[in-house]
Amino acid sequence: MKPKNNFFSFRGQFIYWCAAVLTISTAFPFFWMISTSFKPLQEIFVSPPYFLPKDFTLANFDRLFEQTRFLTYFRNSVFVSACTVLLTITIGSAGAYSLTRFKFYGREKIASLILFTYMFAPIMIVIPFYVLIKKLGLANTHVALIMAYTAFCLPFSLWLLRAFFQSIPIALEQAALIDGAKRIQAVIYVILPLAFPGIIATSIFTFILAWNDYIFVRILITSDELKTLSVGIADLYNATVIDWGMIMAGSMLITVPVLVFFVFVQRYLIAGWGAGAMKG
Amino acid sequence: MGLKLKLSAQKTGIILISPAILLIFSLLVYPVLYGVWLSFFKKHSFFPGQKFVGLANYIYLMTNSDFWMSIWYGTVYSVSTIVLQIVLGIIAALIVNEAFRGRNFVRGVLLFPYVIPTVVAIILWKWLLNNQFGLVNYLMMAVGIIDDPISWMGKDHIMTSLIIISVWEFFPFVVLSVLARMQTIPPTLYEAAQVDGAGPIRRFFHVTLPQLRNVLFVVILLRSIWMFTKFDTVWLLTQGGGAEKYIRTLPVYAYMRTFMYYQAGLGSTLAVIMFLILIISTAIYFKMFRREEEI
Numbered sequence: 001m002k003p004k005n006n007f008f009s010f011r012g013q014f015i016y017w018c019a020a021v022l023t024i025s026t027a028f029p030f031f032w033m034i035s036t037s038f039k040p041l042q043e044i045f046v047s048p049p050y051f052l053p054k055d056f057t058l059a060n061f062d063r064l065f066e067q068t069r070f071l072t073y074f075r076n077s078v079f080v081s082a083c084t085v086l087l088t089i090t091i092g093s094a095g096a097y098s099l100t101r102f103k104f105y106g107r108e109k110i111a112s113l114i115l116f117t118y119m120f121a122p123i124m125i126v127i128p129f130y131v132l133i134k135k136l137g138l139a140n141t142h143v144a145l146i147m148a149y150t151a152f153c154l155p156f157s158l159w160l161l162r163a164f165f166q167s168i169p170i171a172l173e174q175a176a177l178i179d180g181a182k183r184i185q186a187v188i189y190v191i192l193p194l195a196f197p198g199i200i201a202t203s204i205f206t207f208i209l210a211w212n213d214y215i216f217v218r219i220l221i222t223s224d225e226l227k228t229l230s231v232g233i234a235d236l237y238n239a240t241v242i243d244w245g246m247i248m249a250g251s252m253l254i255t256v257p258v259l260v261f262f263v264f265v266q267r268y269l270i271a272g273w274g275a276g277a278m279k280g
Numbered sequence: 281m282g283l284k285l286k287l288s289a290q291k292t293g294i295i296l297i298s299p300a301i302l303l304i305f306s307l308l309v310y311p312v313l314y315g316v317w318l319s320f321f322k323k324h325s326f327f328p329g330q331k332f333v334g335l336a337n338y339i340y341l342m343t344n345s346d347f348w349m350s351i352w353y354g355t356v357y358s359v360s361t362i363v364l365q366i367v368l369g370i371i372a373a374l375i376v377n378e379a380f381r382g383r384n385f386v387r388g389v390l391l392f393p394y395v396i397p398t399v400v401a402i403i404l405w406k407w408l409l410n411n412q413f414g415l416v417n418y419l420m421m422a423v424g425i426i427d428d429p430i431s432w433m434g435k436d437h438i439m440t441s442l443i444i445i446s447v448w449e450f451f452p453f454v455v456l457s458v459l460a461r462m463q464t465i466p467p468t469l470y471e472a473a474q475v476d477g478a479g480p481i482r483r484f485f486h487v488t489l490p491q492l493r494n495v496l497f498v499v500i501l502l503r504s505i506w507m508f509t510k511f512d513t514v515w516l517l518t519q520g521g522g523a524e525k526y527i528r529t530l531p532v533y534a535y536m537r538t539f540m541y542y543q544a545g546l547g548s549t550l551a552v553i554m555f556l557i558l559i560i561s562t563a564i565y566f567k568m569f570r571r572e573e574e575i
Contacts, residue, residue, distance in 0.1 A: 005380050018375045019386050026448070027389050029404040032415060036407065045413050048422070095300035102293025110301065117308050119502075121509030123531040124555055125308060127538045127547045128315035131323075151307030154300055212397040214512040219539065230399045237403055238519055244407060251400045262395050263388065 030255075037061075037248035044244055060245035061253075070250055072225055073232030080142055080228055081210040084149040088157050088206045089199060091150070096161035097187070101170070111162070118155040122215045130219050140222045148216045153206040160205070164198025165191070204265040208258055229254045312555070318548035325542040337549040346533065347550075354529035357442065357514070358507040364447045365503060366496070369454025374484070376455070377462045387459075394452035402516040405445045409433065435523040442517050442527050449513065450506075454499055461495040462488070497569055504565075505558060511535060530554055 005012040036044060037060055039053040064070050099111060129148065130139075138144040168191060176186040192199075214230040221227055227235070233250050236243075319337055323330035341347045376387050393401060408416050409432035417429040432441045465488065473483045511531040518524035518532065528536070530550065538547030 005378055007381075012380070015375060015378045015380055019380060019382075022372055022375060023386050023389055026393055026452075029401075029408060029448075030392060032408060033400075033404050047413070047418065049413075049415060049418060091299045091303065094296040098293045098296035102290070102296070104290045104293045107293075110297065114300075114304065117304055119505055119558075120308055120312070121506060121511075121531075123509050123511040123534060124551050125311040125315065127534065127544060127551055128311040128318055129307070130325075130538075131318065131544055132311060132314065134326075147303075147307060151303050154304055155308075158300060208395055212395075212399075214397070214399055214516070215535075230397050233403070234399050234516060234519070237406075244413075247403055248407070251403050255396050255400050258395055258397070259392065262391070 033248050033251055033255075036245060037252050039245060041245060060243075060249040063243065063246045064249050064253075068236055068246075068250075069224060069227075069232065070236075070253075073227055073229045074253070076142070076226060077211060077228040077230075080145050080149070081207050083142075083146045084153065084210040085203045085206050087146065087150045088153045089203055092154060092157035092161050092202065093195070093199065095154075095158050096165050097191070099158070099162050100165040101173075114155050114158050118159065120152075120155075122152065122213075126215055126219055133220060139220060140226065141220075142226065144220045145216055145228070148220065149206075149210040149213065153209055157202050157206060160202050161195070161198055164195050164202075168194045201265055204261050207261060211258060315548040315551050318545055319552045321545045323543075323545040323548075325538055325544040325547070330545065333545070337546050338553075340546070341549060341553070346528075350528050350530045350533035353439070353527060354508060354531075356439065357446070357527070357529050358504060358510075360443050361446045361450070361507050362500065362503050364443070365451040365454050366500060368447065369451045369499075370458055370492070372451065372455045373458040373462055374488075377459060390455055391452045393449045398449070398512045399516060401445065401449045402513065405441070405448075406433070406517075409441055433517075433521045433523060435526045438517070438521065438523040438526050442514060445517065446507070446510070446513055450503070453503065457495055457499045458492060461492055465491045501562065501565060504561070508558065509554060 005015050007013070007016060035052055038056050038058070039050070040055050040057045040059060043050055043053060043055060099107060133139050133144050138147075172190050172194070173186045176190050177183065181189070212230065213228075214234065217228050217231040218234075221231065233247070233254060236250065237247055318330075320332060320334060321330040322333045322336070372390060376383060376390065408414055411417060411429050411431045411433070414429075414432070416432070417426075420426045421429065430437060432438070469487050469491075470483060473487050478486060509531055510529070514527055514529050514532050515535065518527060531554070534547050534550035534554065537543045537550060
C-alpha cells in the first residue's frame, strides 16, 4: 500500500487538483443531464442557467411516458438484451468448457480464429448481414437482433470465459469423478460455481453491448413498436421540435440500468478488461 | 480415471464448441465473404435480383471525389482521436494510480462515458454544445474567451466537436488498460531511478513508458481498428445538422450508399475497402513495432 499523498504538500495539491479536473470533465455532462431532466420548461432555456432546478418537477417524465412509446422501447430493450445474454452465456460456456477441457483437432486454430473475429466492427458486416436477413425473411424481428448480438458477443465471451475456465484446476473435476459423480454433475456442482464470477462479468459485458447498440436496430427494425431504446430515443430527438427536458429524462432512464450493472460488476471489471472484454 | 476423462473427449469437445463455431461462421465470417461477393454486383438494397459488374464498383469509387473525401475525413478523425485518447488516457492513469482520498470513486466515474449508450453521449453533448442555449457557449462567453456563440454543429466546427465527444467517450478504455499494467510495475524500479537522481519526468520516460510498451501496442491497435470503423458516434452527430458532409467518414459513407441511395453493391465495396485498409495497416503496424517477446 502506497502512503496517501498529503493534501498540504505541493505534490498532494497537484494530484488533488488534477483528480478534480478529471472527475468534473467526465462527470459533468451526466450531472447536467440529471439536472435538466428535473427542470420545468422555462428554467431549461434561462440565461444565465441554473445549475440545479429551482422548481423541481417530474413533468418531463410524465410527458415521456404519456406522449411517447418509451415504455415499449424499454420493454423491447430488456427482452432483447436478456435473450442475448442467455444465449451467449449458454453457447459461450459450452464452447469455453470445450476449449479448456478437451483436446481435439484444430482447437488452437479455432481459438485464434475467434480472436480474429473479435476485431470485426458492425459496419463491416452489417450490409451483407442485412441482405441475408432479408433473404431469410427475418427482417424487422427481434430474432434478427438477438442473432446479430449473440454473434457479435460470442468472440469476446468465449475468450473471457476461456480465461476463467482455465484458472479452475482440472484436478477438482477429476476428484468429483473419482467420488462417483457423472461428468455433468461435476460440471454443475464443481465447475459452474467456481466460474460464476466470470459468467457474471461476461453477462454484464454482453448486456451492455446489446443494450447500447444502435446500428443493428436502425437497420434491422422498421416498425416503431419493435424498436429498442437507442433508436427510440434517437428518433424522439430527431422529431421536429426538440423537447430537451423530455429527451434528458429519457436519456437518464436509459443510462441508469447500465450504470447500476456497471457498479455491481466493477470488482470483476479489471479481470475482464485484462482478457479484452469490452469493445466499442 | 484420468483415462476415462479422455475417452470420448474428441467427440464431446467438438459437440460442445460447435454451436459457437456455427454462429460465428454463419453470422460473422459468412457475411464478410458474402460482402466480398456482393462488391462485384450492382444490387438494390431492398429489391431482389443483381447484376454482375466485375470491378465496376471499385473503379467508380477510385474516380469518385466523395469517396476520397471520406478517406480523408476518416483519417483525420481516427488519427486525431487516437493520439488524444492515448495521451489523455496515460495522463489520467498516472493520476488515478496515485494514492489519494476518494480514488476508487474517481476511477469509477472515469469509466462512465465508455459504458453509456452512444446515443446518450451524443444527446448530452448536443445539449452542452447547443449554440443558443448550450452551457459551453455560455461559460466561454462569460469567461470572455469568445464574444459570439460558436456554432459547434456548423461546418467549421463540427469535426472539432466530433473529436472532443469521441475522445471523451473512448479515452476510459485507455485509462483502464494502462492502469492495470501500471499497477504491476515493480516499485523497486522507481526507487533505483530515484537513487540515480532521476526526477519525475525522467522517471516517466525511462521507467514507466518502456514498461507500458506492450500494453500500448495492443491498445493502439484495438483503438485504431475501432475508431477507423466507428459508425454510431459519427452518424448520430450528423443527424439534424446540415454540416453532415464535413464529417462523412468511410463507415458513414458506406452506410449512406446502402441505406439512402440503396446501392448495396457499392456499400459492400466500401466495406471491403475498409477491411483491406485495416488488414494492410495492421500488417505494417506489426512489422514496424512488434517485438519477438510480445503477445
